[in-house]
Amino acid sequence: MAGENSDGLDNQAAPEQEEHSEAQEPSPQILDTQDLLQRIADSLRSEFTAFQAIPHRGEAGRALEDALRHTLERHLPGRVGLRSGFALGVDRSVSRQADLLLVDALACPALLQAKSMGIYPIDGVIGAIEVTSKITKRKWLTDCAKLMEFRQLLPSSFLQSSALPPAGMMFAADADSSLRTVGDWVATRFTEVREDERQYLPNCVVVLEKGLVCYLEIENGVVKLSFNPINAGMVAVIESPQLHLGVFLHLLLHELRRVLASRMRGYLLHLLKEAHHLPHQKGGLIGLESETIQTTFAITQQLADAAAFFPDYATYLGDDLSGKLADSLHRIPVGP
Template sequence: MASQDFSVNMREIFKNISNSMRAELEITRSAIPHSGEKGQINEEVFRNFLSKYLPKSLDISTGFVIDTNGGISRQLDIIISDAAKTPIFFENGKSNKKIRVIPVECVYAIIEVKTKLTKQEIDSCIVNMESVKKLEKKAYVLPPRSIRINILQYGKEWDICPVNYYVFAYEADNLQVLRDYLLEKVKEKDLPVHLRVDTICVLNEGLITNWLPKISKFESLPEEGSDLIVISTEDALLLFYLITSRHFFQTYLPCIMPVHYAPFIPLEISFPKEK
């Protein structure tokens, strides 16, 4: 029997996915007048894409993230968390439209979805980003040092994955103008590299991402000395998938300790009297 030649053209596959997303956007615009409902549908389309193409070890939801200090994020479009180890403190909804409240320790990344990205929307993204990246990951226990796995992100090693923050937009104003505005905001707030908007993807247009001059490569996460650059390409979705999913494939979560959230519960404890 003659052997068959199977080949996979990832670029063509993702081009078709991008075209499908674009078509969904146009259908939604024609059918639904309310901007809020349009935004929810666009979010759902992108969540469906992530659910299909990211590892099944990851969970895709929307909602809020909390920490043991009593902090809570703003409502987040897409929360990427550990599918096996995440304790869920609240859940409502079905499938990948579930609204959840989950601990920050189990969160790997946040993706905000915008129909059209503007300077004003970047301001909104920065507020949302700060609300989640300022949360502290403390409710976990590390294994013995001999078997410990450290995560390399933002140019340094971490005991537990920091939260990555990305933006996906169907359309945008001029990418160079938006890049300059985002860089202006980073300098204005004097944000360390791990507390920034990491990468922006605009469908069929390109990315605002990071260039590492020491090794001459671009990377979804910034590092000390990296530059914020614009990459113009109609294959933006594929490029975004490739440079961000690299981090999702190396995710690792130490032992989570939900009991550390117990101080939020009012308790009245009585001990046995000594005889």
């Protein structure tokens, strides 16, 4: 009887243990990335608010720059170095001092490096950010001119026909006008400059308390958010303090990737021409008629794109992001 009881207990316990095991199996955790980005924005907003209380205007400005620098350092790839100082063109022209310079940390040398600033060759500089506590129309116009000058600095000759200009952005804690008014400033300036100058306009304006102003690019009938003013058909005003930081990081990485890839392509094309003793003329694939050379060039293009790869923030922001953006997106036509 003891054996029967033992067998009976064993037979009954086995399914219970299996059921218990199934019940204990952990389910995958889902991270609310949009909530996470909101917390990051709130943290940066708190720092900005606290630093604005510093009585010395210059020191308050530097504190804001440091807050943004530390936030970006935590969320951008290590390849993107954040510096302060000046960019130097190949013709030895020097930019005005930038609040934050974004450099290719793997390749960009410093011609001069002091404690808080340096001078960096434009070939290794991939962007600049102007930081302010409160953006006004006058400040916007001043920084717009400053960033356009910076973005037009000449790189090395072999990059001049192929490389994209470095990115140029504005970042403010707040604005003295509505975000739609800031969008109107951007749209007005877009229509005022010559068509060949539009590529040098600032890529975006971030107002931490209000949202983001960038562009809507129209390509093959598809409308998408962009930092690229060249193909812009509209200015995009995203009135969402909850989403704009994630959109900014996504578009910033996309633009930096484009800049890096264009420079790599330019340098690879330069090496290809050198190897085949081809003429160094601006534009096109002069002297690259050979099928073998064309194939080699196509491969180098793909290698450049791969080498400049960054993971895409948008992939991790959730499937409903587009719908949420649509609710907060205001469009200002600027294209033909």
